[in-house]
Amino acid sequence: MKNETILIIGAAGNNGQATLAALQNIVDANTHVRAAVRNESRGQQLRADYPGIETVVVDLDQPATLITAFAGVTKVFMIPGNVENRAQHAKAAIDAAAAAGTVNQFVLYSVVGAEWEAILFARQFREAEKYLEASGLPWTHLRTIWFQENFVNWAAGIKQGAFYFGVREGRFAPLNVQDIGAIAARILTTPGHERKAYNITGPELLSGYDMAAIFSRVTGRHVDYVSPQATATYESLIQDGWPEWQAKGVLELFEVFASNQAAVVSPDGEALLGRPLTRFEEFVQQSRSTFI
């Protein structure tokens, strides 16, 4: 591989760290990995966890902080955070990449279904995608679906024998974050991804009943599936401290799942990685101690 500098923005988050971990196994001495973090203490932590990387402090609410981060950068992976103005954050990174003049690949983290712009999360990510497409930069959209790891937040109910998840009879294909990191690393280190939108889903369609059966099998304790009404889901999200905009976004997303609008298994992830993606039961096995 020729001399490359890969900048990952949102590097300290779940997907950022999964990508750093995967890149460690791939890159050679000619490739520099630079992780953008919000503060230096996170940077110190990441340098300890992923030896050989550089870190740079960036606050996406202050776009001027991006200028030094982009010095010499040839590839970018922009992972917008769980914030309402994530499209603005992505646009700031796109502007900085265009201004740098050295970027030959811009990979934007996004969501499956962004192109339909039917729900808030899709509209937020599609706004960023469109801005990138218009920027003249060589773009790739990495569109992902609901993470398997999210269900760690459902552990309290599962431990008591109930999996409360308001998607009625709907099915979708939950996705493993470590797989996303491996796919991102592959895209960032191989040619041929320009002007492509990849849809990354998990390897199998599952209903709430299927998932409860998996929790039952793995924990050895019977777990019932319960699909609460939307109002109950909303109240419990707010009680757990979710901001209003995000709780409303989750309700819209659950309705998409419930009505089987996301009942698709995409072949893109497996094709990019050259191996099957992690099944939900494998993930629950690996995280068994969380659910018992």
Ligand SMILES: NC(=O)c1ccc[n+]([C@@H]2O[C@H](COP(=O)([O-])OP(=O)(O)OC[C@H]3O[C@@H](n4cnc5c(N)ncnc54)[C@H](OP(=O)(O)O)[C@@H]3O)[C@@H](O)[C@H]2O)c1
């Ligand atoms: N949960 C799902 O199932 C799902 C599915 C598809 C897509 N998504 C979306 O995918 C994206 C990535 O997910 P994730 O779990 O990797 O998110 P995450 O763990 O929250 O990581 C996002 C990162 O963005 C950083 N960030 C936020 N605001 C920033 C700012 N102003 N300046 C600099 N950095 C900032 C955060 O920094 P700090 O570490 O300092 O906070 C964090 O490291 C999110 O937008 C998420 O909503 C989620």
